[in-house]
Amino acid sequence: MKLEHAFPCGSPALDFAATLRARRTVRFEMLVSPDRLDAWYVGSGILDAVTPSRESDVERAIEVREAIYELVSARVAGEEYDRAALAVVNGAARKPPATPQLTPSGRWTDATPEEALSTVARHAVELLSGPDVPLMKECGNPECTRVYIDRSRGMRRHWCGMESCGNKLKAQAYRARKKQVQASAAR
Template identity: 70%
Template sequence: MNLNHVFVCGHPALDFAATLRARRSTRFEMFVTPERLNAWYLESGLVDSVTPGDEDDVREATAVREAIYRLVTDRRLGEGFDAEALDTVNAAARRPPVTPQLTENGRLTVATSAQALATVARQAVELLSGPDVPLMKECGNPECTRVYIDRSRGTRRQWCGMESCGNKIKAAAYRARKKTSPAVSAH
């Protein structure tokens, strides 16, 4: 599995929650180092620059990520929120967030890892208390556990993204159909 961060979920908090991939099988961790965590903050567009983090930042981000995923799952399944997960996300959301600054060249957002995490937690609060809750779906690929916002016409989208999951599933289904269809004889 590649180490590139993927942003296909339609909401930053869901993309953040998806950084532990394939939760039901191989469990592939994207936040293996403080640098990989900071890369997510940068690649997501949340910050322009982030101060170097440490292992504590990774542990805290991982705890908040898991709490977000739990709350998203609770909400998606129509269940009450897990109290511990709720406390974890709310505690992170209460901390100082990323604060953009105006410069001669436009907007500049420099942050610490803690500020970036507080901002992600606040985004999760907005998502889970907002109008997109009914649009949250889990990817149809059984190996994938990403949750995404389905804004497709008729809300018929089946996968988190065509590049990441849709093409794999469609190709596998095509190969399965080819195997089971009888060979055409040329008489």
């Protein structure tokens, strides 16, 4: 698996929670270093620049990420929130967030790692208390544990993203159908 950040979930909070991939199987950590954390913040579009993170920032980000994932999973399952996870996310959201600035060339947002993490936590608070809650779904790929916002017509989307899970599962289904047709023809 490549070490590239992906943003298919429709929310920075959900994409952040998805930085630990395949939670039920091989668990693939995307936030392996301060540089990777900084790359996620900028790649997600919530910031234009971030003061370089340290290992302690990565540890804190992973703690907040896991709390966000726990709260999202509970919300999707219709279960009560874990109080410890609530405390972690709310604690991060209470910190000052990244503040966009207007420049002659447009908007520019730079932040410290703490401000960046606060911004992600605030996205989680807004998501989990807002109108998109009924649109949250877990990816239909059994190996994937991403939760995404389904804004498709009729809410018929099955995968977090076509490029990752959708194409893979469609190709598997096609091969299975082709194999079945060949087996039937051989009889």
